[in-house]
Amino acid sequence: MKFQNQGIGRVAMVLALHEIKQTAGLREIEICYNPSNPVAESFYQSFGFHEVGMDDDDEDMLAIIHL
Template sequence: MEISLQEITKDNYEAVCDLDVKKEQEELVACNMWSLVESMFNDGYVTRAIYADNEAVGFLMWVKESLHKVSIWRFMIDQNHQQKGIGRVALKLALREIRTYQDLKEIEICYMPHNPVAKDFYASFGFVEIGMDEADEEMLASIKL
């Protein structure tokens, strides 16, 4: 199975919008459709469809918050494609692409603090928890470059 990140276009946006997480994960991730709308009206938002072979199976969105910082705001794998190692490869590809930004010093990600799977998963890539966000709802973790 070949995993790739692809730009979201008029040819694949519907497939991305049709992706869903498991019912118990719905409160942990934003709707892909909302994220695509958000990306269309805000500068610095980058979206990618995660593909396994020729099928859209996930979604990523990151935001260039400043010259030195990129934050990964959305990351999901469709419920029918979880537990196959796709997310691990996709995040590795995303981090590789993000690291090409000039003058980048930090990559940040956030997740719900009651999600221990996310904590361990992101830590395996080098993300270190730095504390709760301003709203005290999500844990922030970052990689310093």
């Protein structure tokens, strides 16, 4: 809790996505998050992730960015 709401996660995500997008031939990026966490949903959507349904275990929401 001490480091929440300081923008650290947002900066980390920007840096991570930048690095991931350098991968040759990459067509999409997938993430999973708890579907009962609206903060996570909003956070990932702000980066362009779109929900596509539940993961294979039917426990977490799967979201992707098409590149």
